[in-house]
Amino acid sequence: MSVKRKSYSADFKAKLVLEALEGEKTINEIASKYEVLPVSLKNWKKQFLENMSLAFDKSTVVKEYKDEIEELKKSKDSIAKKLGETIVEKDFLVEKLVSLASSKERKSLLNTKLNISLNKQCKLLKIHKSSLYYEPKKPFSTGKEIKLLDAISNIYSDFPSYGYRRITKQLQLDGHNIGKKLVKKAMKYMGIEALYPKPKTTTAYKYPYLLKDFRNDAGQVVIDRANKVWSTDITYIKLEKGFVYLAAIIDWHSKKILSWKLSNTMDNTLVTTVLKEALTLYPKSEIFNTDQGSQYTSKDHINILKKHNIQISMDGKGRATDNICIERFWRSIKYEEIYLNEYKNMRVLNRAIEKYMESYNRKRLHSAIDYKTPNEVYYNYINNLGFKGDNLLQSVS
Numbered sequence: 001m002s003v004k005r006k007s008y009s010a011d012f013k014a015k016l017v018l019e020a021l022e023g024e025k026t027i028n029e030i031a032s033k034y035e036v037l038p039v040s041l042k043n044w045k046k047q048f049l050e051n052m053s054l055a056f057d058k059s060t061v062v063k064e065y066k067d068e069i070e071e072l073k074k075s076k077d078s079i080a081k082k083l084g085e086t087i088v089e090k091d092f093l094v095e096k097l098v099s100l101a102s103s104k105e106r107k108s109l110l111n112t113k114l115n116i117s118l119n120k121q122c123k124l125l126k127i128h129k130s131s132l133y134y135e136p137k138k139p140f141s142t143g144k145e146i147k148l149l150d151a152i153s154n155i156y157s158d159f160p161s162y163g164y165r166r167i168t169k170q171l172q173l174d175g176h177n178i179g180k181k182l183v184k185k186a187m188k189y190m191g192i193e194a195l196y197p198k199p200k201t202t203t204a205y206k207y208p209y210l211l212k213d214f215r216n217d218a219g220q221v222v223i224d225r226a227n228k229v230w231s232t233d234i235t236y237i238k239l240e241k242g243f244v245y246l247a248a249i250i251d252w253h254s255k256k257i258l259s260w261k262l263s264n265t266m267d268n269t270l271v272t273t274v275l276k277e278a279l280t281l282y283p284k285s286e287i288f289n290t291d292q293g294s295q296y297t298s299k300d301h302i303n304i305l306k307k308h309n310i311q312i313s314m315d316g317k318g319r320a321t322d323n324i325c326i327e328r329f330w331r332s333i334k335y336e337e338i339y340l341n342e343y344k345n346m347r348v349l350n351r352a353i354e355k356y357m358e359s360y361n362r363k364r365l366h367s368a369i370d371y372k373t374p375n376e377v378y379y380n381y382i383n384n385l386g387f388k389g390d391n392l393l394q395s396v397s
Helices: 010-021 027-034 038-056 058-083 087-099 103-108 118-124 143-158 164-173 180-190 210-214 268-281 299-307 320-336 346-362 374-385
Strands: 229-238 243-251 257-263 287-290 311-314
Touching (some): 027 038, 143 164, 164 180, 210 287, 210 311, 257 346, 268 299
Parallel strands (some): 287 311
Antiparallel strands (some): 229 243
16 A cells, blocks of 8 residues: 655745754754654755745736736637637636646646536646556655664764765664665665765866965965955764754954854855855955855855955865865864764754854964964954954954
């Protein structure tokens, strides 16, 4: 007996997306709570973020809807003549064709109570009658298959670097009689893959690495003043249930963290939000350095930098040392805060990171800047240039 495919209402999807945007729980936690797939929740969140501007641009949506209705009205007469059917059939078309969309929606228009046969309705709606009785089997829907998905999820949570081969081996050691093909298919269905450096992270245009011009005789990049070079990156943090992602922007000269954000998904919104915040709070940098990740090569991120006339610099392939400034910061925060503590959820982690960032910028002595604090070095330079504004002229602790 086949299992009926689950269908979720728009209100249900919106509820889960809003909970994801609150940033208190990981995608896995929310998905487990409401018994949905993590990949579905990620897609819903992405769809929401891409279309949320429509809430403030209703005129465009209304115009498109009116144009569509007008187009359907124009074709009404020609359709009626072509079909050459009765008045009842024409009334059916006028009433139903306005909302004509996908095959699934067209099927929902079928009504056995009308004085039109089911065959005729299928013909008018261009639906194959055989499709009315076909119910595709939902993959991984049986109890045994669901247990397999849970087992794979548990192994992946503990070892995110495991691919389908290692996960298959671990499942076999745990007593499962299973092969690599099924595990690979299950991982694709769940939307998970091993975390490892890809040989080619993007096919977008590659910007040159501009910081090579600032190397000293020892090969180290030396920046002589604040706001000359900013650098950014994303790192992941493992919680009890799933992963979260931390993005930050650092001033290369002073080592000050200018902005940061924690998210349960790694998407374009994460990096653009951090960039916009830094540009709002501080004078823009001359050069902005990133890796070649898809988030940083996206049009949304590139356009912000071009709008502010900031030069774009990108690391070479597989050269994490090209972005060594932010990489060293990741090492500091992980060894001084994250690896020393356990976090129940994203809210607790967010508070801990906020506290660390404050201490790092205002109190932590940095050996690379002659044992001064990042704030001290940054604001001394800014104040010497005579910038005005309460958000810039802060007292140095």
